[in-house]
Amino acid sequence: MFEPQQGYIVSRHSSDVNGRLDIHYYVKTDVATVKVSIAQAETLFFTNAPLEALATDVQGVQCEESQLKSFSHDTVSVVRCQSLLLQQQMVAMVKKLGYAVYEEDIKPEDRYLMERHIRGQVTFVGVPDAAGLSFTQAKLKAGEYQPHWQVWSLDIETSVSRNELLSIGITSGERKVVLVVSPEPTQLENVYTFADERKLLMAFIKFVRKHSPDIIIGWNVIGFDLMFLDQRFRQLGIKPALGVQGENWRVREAKESGKVFASIAGRVVLDGITMLKVGGYHFISYSLNNVSSELLDESKLLTGGDRWQEIERMHREELDNFVAYNLQDCVLVERIFEKLQLIELQQTRVDLTGIPLSQTGGSVASFENLYLPRLHRKGWVAPAWSDDKFVPSPGGFVMNSLPGLYKNVLVFDFKSLYPSIIRTFYVDPLARVVAQALAQDEGLVPGYRGASFQRQFAILPELVAELAQSRESAKRDGNAILSYAIKIIMNSFYGVLGSQVCRFYHAELASSITMRGHELLGRSKQWMEERGAKVIYGDTDSLFITLSDSLSEDEAWQAGKELCEVVNQCLSEWCGDYADIDSHLELEFETLYTRFYMPTIRGQEEGSKKRYAGLSNGAIIFKGLEAARSDWTPLAKRFQVELFEHLFFDLDLESYVSEFVSDLRLGKFDQELIYSKQLTRPLAKYTKTQPPHVRAAKMADEWRQQQGLPPEYDRGRKRVQYVYTLSGVVPYLTDSDLEHLDYQHYIDKQVLPIAEGVFQMLHLNVVDILTPQFNLL
Structure with missing residues (x-):
């Protein structure tokens, strides 16, 4: 009898080998x-085909009734097959006979784990x-192993002019290594030079196999770094044998979406940009330089549109600075992952x-x-x-706002509204079809x-609970990562x-x-208005109300707490009267804006939606306005914040x-x-309109x-930087493009639209204020 082993599944695989299904997993243990x-x-x-309609005499196929x-x-009936090919043939036969098939698309390596709650x-x-x-001949069950991951931060440098690989940088804690194409050896520590790309790539494969990283991280690491390396492997006729046991990696691009996927046996690749979005982080720009500047107060060693020329020059003339640039990108990614605990978040998911x-x-x-x-x-x-x-369900609740400048705006939010509705009102796929059938x-x-x-x-209400x-x-335990991971799952x-x-889609469920x-x-x-509140806006799970301007901040907080308790009591009573159900709905009062601005739709008198600014606890919060959007200039954001x-x-607006x-x-x-x-599609796809970017x-x-x-932009999916000049x-x-700027454009399109709405509510005319500076006609 062999001793049980503990580990953590890194990757999962299935294929037919010699006519039989092979399911295998790569599992990280304390040893390897x-x-x-x-x-x-x-x-x-x-x-739903009866047994007599199925080919029960096919070798490698077993058909039996189920409960x-x-x-x-x-x-x-359940049809069990000893190979993927046999299943494909059986599914085709059943469909040809006019019967339905269920769950035929679930991968066997996923089903094996799912059914055992692994x-x-x-x-x-x-x-x-x-x-x-x-x-x-292995058997698996759920375990309790906590892995200690070996994480590599990887970044490559390339020659834009020659479309060739220049170097591969790797950092992992204290380890910092650069493999670089260079005609001369170097005395730089942990820098290994190679005469050409082929020798560098062969050394990279050996290095990966020897040190065996579990997780590789980077910035656009799959869409650029691995994609480029894969192209060079194929161009040079090298097998990318980077799996744990020498398996070739697979890097592929989906034709429709353009998204790039990477599969490496026994290893995982996580992209920094993607993980930021998984973690709910939002940035005006997801460039490594911008994100690291905001999070770490550090930046890349080179920036600007012409940095590729400087990279190539440093590679030729200043190898030490070139290596430092390569490693800095690795280090920045490593620090971002560490600070935001992005690997811990992924493992928690x-x-x-x-x-x-x-x-x-x-x-x-x-x-x-979770459901199956x-x-x-x-x-x-x-x-x-x-x-x-497809029948789309109505979107979230959004009411027309009452535009204006306010004091004491109280915001009430339903805690996890949609999960709470599922739990309270028993919204569930199975419960729906059973209700249809039972008279x-x-x-x-x-x-x-x-x-x-x-x-x-x-089923879902119990799962949500x-x-x-x-x-x-x-x-309660202060585990913010687990709390957030559960939140995104429920939502x-x-x-x-x-x-x-x-x-499980059905229009009745989402609706x-x-x-x-x-x-x-x-x-x-x-219920709020019956108790004297004025509701000025509502959005999905939130209500914005005003009470008397004469209330102090403390009085407004107390009034908000009391109103919240009343509404929650009303919700509980209504649920009992409505369908004899317990309410799991909870309204919360957590935000008080002492000053608040709700704009109109630009050029209209009607109130805007999903756009406002407010002062809470001494901080100004913007929602949907220019300061919170990525398609406005830094100038507009600066102006709006200062405005x-x-x-x-209560400072002097006109002089400012x-x-x-x-x-x-x-x-x-x-x-x-x-x-x-951002370009959302390849340049050739922009045929009907030609926007400025x-x-x-x-x-x-x-x-x-x-x-x-x-070309740099022909494939799309890249961010374009541009300016308006007099031409x-x-x-x-380069900075030379900042000559002959069209300041009038920026005044008309970036400054004036922001100022107009505010000045209009103050009954001031911003045009009169600015007429000495520019002509608006």
């Missing part, structure tokens, strides 16, 4: 990352090879949902991993994929668009149920969440605006006049072509 192959691996699917039912209330931590037992690095460690998205996968085992235990299989027409009213909770939910069969309880425990349920990429949200916001608004400082702290425009014309803000906007990108690529350089839009490539 080992390959664990499952005993008697099989893949399966369900069907499960489909959402169409048919008894289903997430990342695992205990396994199997037959080891002589080296103890591969285990066969795996521990909660069972998604692969490499999967940074995966809301649908997370949902299915519970569904099977209740005796049902997931529904077949539907070709029904009884007992136990039903009404939904919307004709839906109702049989509460005894609901478990997650909510875990989140409260995480908050994803609504989006999953309303998305056609989920097999029963959002339309219930509309009702709850509307009722809460009514509202003057407004909320006049002096600001004067300084603008004197060139004091030239470095803040650079627009930055597209025109600038085309001009930049035309210049590069004249210099004999490859029109030009790309910002």
